[in-house]
Amino acid sequence: MKELTYTVAAREALDEEMARDPRIFVMGEGIGKRGGNFNTTLGLYEKYGPLRLCDTPIAERGFIGLAVGAAMSGSIPVIDFMMVDFILDAMGEIINQMAKMQYMSSGRLRMPMVLRGCIGIGGAAATHHSGSYYSIFSNIPGLRVIVPTTPADVKGMFRTALRGNDPVIMLEHKNLLSNKGLVPDEDYTTPFGQARIARAGKHVTAVGVALTVQKCVQAAEVLAKQGIEVEVIDPRSTSPLDIATILQSVKKTGRLMIVDDAFEPCGFGAEVSAQVGAHGFDDLDAPIRRLSGAFAPTPYSPPLEQEIVPSVETITKALYDLVKE
Amino acid sequence: MAVEIVMPKLGWTAEEATITEWTKKDGELVQRGEVYLLVEGDKSVNEIESFETAILRLLPDGPKVGETVKIGTLLGYFVQPGEKPPFEAAQAAAQLGGQAEPQASPSAAAAAPSPNPDPYAGRDKRGPKISPRALRIANELGVDWQKLTGSGTSGRIVEADVQAAAAAMAATAAAKVAVVQAPPVQPVAAPAIVPAPTQPVVRATPVASNATRKTIAARMSQSAHTTAPVTLTTEVDASELFKLRETLKGEGAGRGAAQLVPSYNDLFAKLVALALQDHPALNASWSDEGVIQHAHINIGMAVQTERGLLVPVVRDPARKSLPDIAAEANRLVEQARNATLSGDDMRGGTFTITNLGMYDIDGFTPVINLPECAILGIGRMVAKVVVVDEANPRRAARTAIRKMMVLSLTFDHRVVDGAPAAQFLQRVKKFVEQPYIWLVR
Incomplete structure (x- = not known):
C-alpha cells in the first residue's frame, strides 16, 4: 500500500495500462507535452511519444468521432476532456455511434474506449465548467458511467475500463483530485456495479455521488456524536447501479436520503428513489428524501456557488430531521 | 355489481x-x-x-x-x-x-x-398514518397500531412506536403469566403427624393450538389410519460422505460466505432423488384408481419451527447442482422458520427426508407424509469400530474406525412391497458409502 492523490492514482493506472497494452492511446486538448491541465498525463508524453499522447484542436465532435472509429478497428482510445461539459458538443457521436455500434453490429464490433473528465461545482468555475452529467449518460443503454471517489477506486475502475470492451464515461469530481488515500501495490481491478459502504450505520442510509459521499461521511461523523449512526453508500458507478446494496441498507435502517450536487429533476436521486420505492416499500419507515443542487445554472460568485449545493451542515440537518421524522 | x-x-x-x-x-x-x-x-x-x-x-x-x-x-x-x-x-x-309514500323522491331515499x-x-x-415498514412489523408482531400515536415529527407511526407497543404487550403478558404461576401457599403441617403432602392442584392447561398444529394433527392421524407402514433400518458407513462434505467445507471457506456449503440434508436430497430415479416404485402415491407413479421427483425436507413441523419441498434436486440445492434449501428453511413460507413451497413433494441426527437419534419410525408413499429417516453420524474388507478377497479383514449412521425407511405397503423398498434402501446405502457413483451422474 502507498499513499497517493486521486490524480496520481488515476495517472498510474493509465501509465501502467499503456505500458502493458500498446493499443491504448490518449487524445485531448493540452494532454501532450503540457501533461494535461489537471496533470492527468504528466510525464507520459516523454515516455510514450506524440503518437500515443495526441493533442487535439478544440473540436470535440471531430475527435470523438475519430476515437469511435479507432475503437471499432482495434485501438483503445482514452479521451481526456478536462471539463466534462464539453463532451456535450459530441452527444450525437456518443449516443448514436459509441453507445449503439456494438448492438448494431450484433457484437461483431467492439467499442473499448474511455471518455474522462472533471465534474462538479467548486472553485468558482462558473456554469460552463461545473456540470455533473452522470444522470444524462446513465439514461443511455450501452454506456458505462463510473464516478470513483477514492484514489484506490479510481485506479481500480480506470483499469477495469481499459481492460473491458465497452465505452466507459469516467467522471472525476474536481474537488476530489487532490484527496490522498491508500492504494494497493498489486495489479487489482475494481468492478463496476458494486457499491462501497463508505461508513456503516443503522439509523439512516445516505447515498452520495462523487463529492457528496465525502460530505455525507463528514455529516455522519457529526451525527455519530449524537448517537445517530448513518450508513453512507458510495455507488461508485451510476450505470450499472448497484441497487441491491442500497436496498439491503434500507432494509436495516428504514430511512433513505440521496445527496447529490447535480440537478434534482429526472436525476440520479429520482432513479434510486423509484427503485427503492418499488422494491423496498415495506422496509421504509419514512418517505425517501433527496437533497440536491439547486435547479439553476451554476453562479460564478464563490459564496453563491457554495449556497446552491448541499453542504456538510445542510446534510447533517436533513439527516437529523429524517431520523426524527 | x-x-x-x-x-x-x-x-x-x-x-x-x-x-x-x-x-x-x-x-x-x-x-x-x-x-x-x-x-x-x-x-x-x-x-x-x-x-x-x-x-x-x-x-x-x-x-x-x-x-x-x-x-x-x-x-x-x-x-x-x-x-x-x-x-x-x-x-x-x-x-x-x-314507508307507504309512493312519491318518495331520490333525495328522500x-x-x-x-x-x-x-x-x-x-x-x-x-385513523393515524403509519409507515409501510411500521405497518409490516405491526402485522408481524400482532400489534394493533390503530391505537398508537406516532412519536415522530410527522406524526406518522414508525417502527419504534410499534416495537415499543410490542414490548409493552410482552411485559403485560409476562406479568399475567407471573400472577397465574404464583405457587399456592403450602399449609405448614405439624411434624408429629405426617400428612400426605398437599399437592398443588395441577390442571392440564390447553395450549393454544394454531392452524399449523391442527393441520399437523389431522395429517398425522390420516397417515397413521390409512397407510400400511413398514419401517426398514440399515446401518451405513458414511465416512466417504463425511469426507466429501469436509472437502466442500474447506473449499467453501476459501470462497467466503457467498458460497453455501451443502448440508447433509442437501446431499441426501440429491442422492435420494437419484436413487428414486433408479427405483421409481418408491416415488409413487396411492389413489382410488391404484398406484400413481410420479414423473417428477421433489424432495420434502422436514423442518422443526416454533409453530410446529413444516415440510418445504426442494424441486427436482436430481437435476440441480449441489450449490443450487443448498441455496434453495437454505431459503426454504429460513422462510419456514420465520413463517413466510408460501403454500406452494410446501406442495408437490413426492418423497420426504427427515433428520434427527442432531438430537443423537439413531433409528426411528417416521410417519409417511401423505400422499407420498415413503419417508427416509436420517440418524446421527457416529464414529464406531467396524470390521472392514471382510468381503474383499484380496485383503485381510481388519477393524477400522468409521463414521456410521442408521437409515430408517418407512414405506406404505399398500403401494410398494418389502423387497423393492429394501432394494431402494440398499441403493441409498450404496450412494452414501460411495458418493462418487452419483456425483458423476
Whole structure:
C-alpha cells in the first residue's frame, strides 16, 4: 500500500495500462507535452511519444468521432476532456455511434474506449465548467458511467475500463483530485456495479455521488456524536447501479436520503428513489428524501456557488430531521 | 355489481381456513392488487388480494376474526361506489316499501337511514398514518397500531412506536403469566403427624393450538389410519460422505460466505432423488384408481419451527447442482422458520427426508407424509469400530474406525412391497458409502 492523490492514482493506472497494452492511446486538448491541465498525463508524453499522447484542436465532435472509429478497428482510445461539459458538443457521436455500434453490429464490433473528465461545482468555475452529467449518460443503454471517489477506486475502475470492451464515461469530481488515500501495490481491478459502504450505520442510509459521499461521511461523523449512526453508500458507478446494496441498507435502517450536487429533476436521486420505492416499500419507515443542487445554472460568485449545493451542515440537518421524522 | 367474497381454497386438500385479519375495514376502498384479508390454512398465512378496485363490505353477521369456516363460506361483498351490498339493499327496499309514500323522491331515499350512507366515509376515518415498514412489523408482531400515536415529527407511526407497543404487550403478558404461576401457599403441617403432602392442584392447561398444529394433527392421524407402514433400518458407513462434505467445507471457506456449503440434508436430497430415479416404485402415491407413479421427483425436507413441523419441498434436486440445492434449501428453511413460507413451497413433494441426527437419534419410525408413499429417516453420524474388507478377497479383514449412521425407511405397503423398498434402501446405502457413483451422474 502507498499513499497517493486521486490524480496520481488515476495517472498510474493509465501509465501502467499503456505500458502493458500498446493499443491504448490518449487524445485531448493540452494532454501532450503540457501533461494535461489537471496533470492527468504528466510525464507520459516523454515516455510514450506524440503518437500515443495526441493533442487535439478544440473540436470535440471531430475527435470523438475519430476515437469511435479507432475503437471499432482495434485501438483503445482514452479521451481526456478536462471539463466534462464539453463532451456535450459530441452527444450525437456518443449516443448514436459509441453507445449503439456494438448492438448494431450484433457484437461483431467492439467499442473499448474511455471518455474522462472533471465534474462538479467548486472553485468558482462558473456554469460552463461545473456540470455533473452522470444522470444524462446513465439514461443511455450501452454506456458505462463510473464516478470513483477514492484514489484506490479510481485506479481500480480506470483499469477495469481499459481492460473491458465497452465505452466507459469516467467522471472525476474536481474537488476530489487532490484527496490522498491508500492504494494497493498489486495489479487489482475494481468492478463496476458494486457499491462501497463508505461508513456503516443503522439509523439512516445516505447515498452520495462523487463529492457528496465525502460530505455525507463528514455529516455522519457529526451525527455519530449524537448517537445517530448513518450508513453512507458510495455507488461508485451510476450505470450499472448497484441497487441491491442500497436496498439491503434500507432494509436495516428504514430511512433513505440521496445527496447529490447535480440537478434534482429526472436525476440520479429520482432513479434510486423509484427503485427503492418499488422494491423496498415495506422496509421504509419514512418517505425517501433527496437533497440536491439547486435547479439553476451554476453562479460564478464563490459564496453563491457554495449556497446552491448541499453542504456538510445542510446534510447533517436533513439527516437529523429524517431520523426524527 | 356486488361481487361475493367467499373463503378461498388454499390448497389441494384444504376444507376449511381461519380468518386471521381483515387488513381493510368495512366500507373502505380497496385498490386492485391490494391485500384485504389474511387467511391461515394449510400451515401458512396467505394474503388475499383484490382483483378489482371496489369497496369492501363485510357481512354484519358473518364469521369473525379467528373463526374457522368451510371453504366457500360467504364473508362479504365488493361493491362499487354508491352501490349497496345485497344485505343492505334488501333492508333499504323493505324500509322504502314500509314507508307507504309512493312519491318518495331520490333525495328522500338517500336520506333513508342506512348504516353507511357514504361509501367513502371510511377513508376519512382511516385513523393515524403509519409507515409501510411500521405497518409490516405491526402485522408481524400482532400489534394493533390503530391505537398508537406516532412519536415522530410527522406524526406518522414508525417502527419504534410499534416495537415499543410490542414490548409493552410482552411485559403485560409476562406479568399475567407471573400472577397465574404464583405457587399456592403450602399449609405448614405439624411434624408429629405426617400428612400426605398437599399437592398443588395441577390442571392440564390447553395450549393454544394454531392452524399449523391442527393441520399437523389431522395429517398425522390420516397417515397413521390409512397407510400400511413398514419401517426398514440399515446401518451405513458414511465416512466417504463425511469426507466429501469436509472437502466442500474447506473449499467453501476459501470462497467466503457467498458460497453455501451443502448440508447433509442437501446431499441426501440429491442422492435420494437419484436413487428414486433408479427405483421409481418408491416415488409413487396411492389413489382410488391404484398406484400413481410420479414423473417428477421433489424432495420434502422436514423442518422443526416454533409453530410446529413444516415440510418445504426442494424441486427436482436430481437435476440441480449441489450449490443450487443448498441455496434453495437454505431459503426454504429460513422462510419456514420465520413463517413466510408460501403454500406452494410446501406442495408437490413426492418423497420426504427427515433428520434427527442432531438430537443423537439413531433409528426411528417416521410417519409417511401423505400422499407420498415413503419417508427416509436420517440418524446421527457416529464414529464406531467396524470390521472392514471382510468381503474383499484380496485383503485381510481388519477393524477400522468409521463414521456410521442408521437409515430408517418407512414405506406404505399398500403401494410398494418389502423387497423393492429394501432394494431402494440398499441403493441409498450404496450412494452414501460411495458418493462418487452419483456425483458423476
